[in-house]
Amino acid sequence: MIDTATLALEVTATTFVNFLRKNFNFTEEESVGYICAKRRKHSYGNTNSKIDTAVRNYIYGYKRQFSFELKNLRILFSDKTGYIYFILSFHFNDFIPYNMRNSNNPYQLFNSTDEHIDTFRRNFFYLVYPLFLDCCSKDELEFYTDFNNARLWRIDYSFNLQVPEALVPLYLHQFNGSVVEKNRLKKTTRFKYNSVHLHNKSTAVVIYDKYAEVINNNRPSPDSARGMLRYEVRLRKAKTITTLKDKYKLNNTELLKCDFAMDILLKYWDLLLPTGDFYKGTAANKKIRDELSPRQANKLINFLKAIQEKHSVNTARKADTCTVKTFDSNLTTLNTMDIAPYLIPIHKCRDYGVSTLINPYKQMIA
Numbered sequence: 001m002i003d004t005a006t007l008a009l010e011v012t013a014t015t016f017v018n019f020l021r022k023n024f025n026f027t028e029e030e031s032v033g034y035i036c037a038k039r040r041k042h043s044y045g046n047t048n049s050k051i052d053t054a055v056r057n058y059i060y061g062y063k064r065q066f067s068f069e070l071k072n073l074r075i076l077f078s079d080k081t082g083y084i085y086f087i088l089s090f091h092f093n094d095f096i097p098y099n100m101r102n103s104n105n106p107y108q109l110f111n112s113t114d115e116h117i118d119t120f121r122r123n124f125f126y127l128v129y130p131l132f133l134d135c136c137s138k139d140e141l142e143f144y145t146d147f148n149n150a151r152l153w154r155i156d157y158s159f160n161l162q163v164p165e166a167l168v169p170l171y172l173h174q175f176n177g178s179v180v181e182k183n184r185l186k187k188t189t190r191f192k193y194n195s196v197h198l199h200n201k202s203t204a205v206v207i208y209d210k211y212a213e214v215i216n217n218n219r220p221s222p223d224s225a226r227g228m229l230r231y232e233v234r235l236r237k238a239k240t241i242t243t244l245k246d247k248y249k250l251n252n253t254e255l256l257k258c259d260f261a262m263d264i265l266l267k268y269w270d271l272l273l274p275t276g277d278f279y280k281g282t283a284a285n286k287k288i289r290d291e292l293s294p295r296q297a298n299k300l301i302n303f304l305k306a307i308q309e310k311h312s313v314n315t316a317r318k319a320d321t322c323t324v325k326t327f328d329s330n331l332t333t334l335n336t337m338d339i340a341p342y343l344i345p346i347h348k349c350r351d352y353g354v355s356t357l358i359n360p361y362k363q364m365i366a
Contacts, residue, residue, distance in 0.1 A: 129145050201237070
């Protein structure tokens with residue numbers, strides 16, 4: 001249910017001065033000067049600074065010490081808020097309890113059960129605790145080590161969809177043809193053939209071939225990712241996550257819960273993607289004629305034909321064939337009939353030897 005997340009710990013300048021003095025024996029004057037210089041530069045790159053080098057080496061060593069749990073650690077100096085941010089990134093599946101791991105599938109997801117969440121929060125405490133030990137008061141240390149007090153800057157909700165390996169390219173083709181642009185989520189055409197990708201400034205919705213991603217990044221155990229379509233909703237802005245928390249009155253821990261993660265995944269799928277199965281034209285037409293009156297059936301069959309002529313649902317929706325309201329009403333009717341609006345092209349049916357594709361969406365609601 002959860003793939004990755006990035007969070008920030010808001011640290012006061014006093015705590016960071018103590019951090020520098022404790023770990024590197026820099027004077028208070030040197031430490032304060034360093035913070036002021038960093039706030040002006042908005043960067044992390046003055047390689048001539050002895051403090052910069054010491055901090056960079058410390059971060060490198062810290063990441064190596066917690067290489068299993070910690071994907072990345074960096075420090076951001078903000079002159080806008082006055083805080084110094086320790087920014088931590090995680091692969092959540094690294095926090096799955098050992099007794100619940102599937103050794104045959106290293107790409108299983110953090111399933112957001114109570115045991116998974118308890119394990120993560122416990123490990124989060126032991127990961128953060130050494131950063132600020134002896135750098136602040138006991139109350140502050142307790143605050144920093146509580147996951148609910150961190151600022152979530154990004155969280156990726158995910159689900160593994162299993163399909164026949166040979167049909168992965170066909171599924172990606174069909175989803176690309178079926179997806180619609182809504183809520184300012186725009187399709188990225190450069191991902192047309194190897195994934196489905198929509199995004200705006202704060203959110204991205206993606207379906208991709210997990211096996212291809214594993215191979216491209218030289219990750220271990222690639223065979224376990226065969227036939228896996230990874231579906232992700234990536235909330236990429238702190239403001240988006242804060243708004244979500246305020247709207248539903250949730251804390252960080254509750255954002256990780258299985259039910260909430262599934263609500264997010266289903267919300268975006270229902271908004272952008274079809275829930276019905278993919279058919280070739282003759283099979284879809286027969287199903288429509290069997291279930292609707294002749295007048296309604298002809299109307300819907302012509303609607304499907306118009307989409308095929310435009311080569312995608314999104315392109316057809318932007319055309320002036322009918323109002324957006326009528327177009328979306330027809331999409332709803334097709335979903336109700338369990339028919340995806342973008343038919344499998346004849347040559348694809350021939351090449352892949354199929355006339356129907358079951359929509360893996362059903363795996364999320366099983």
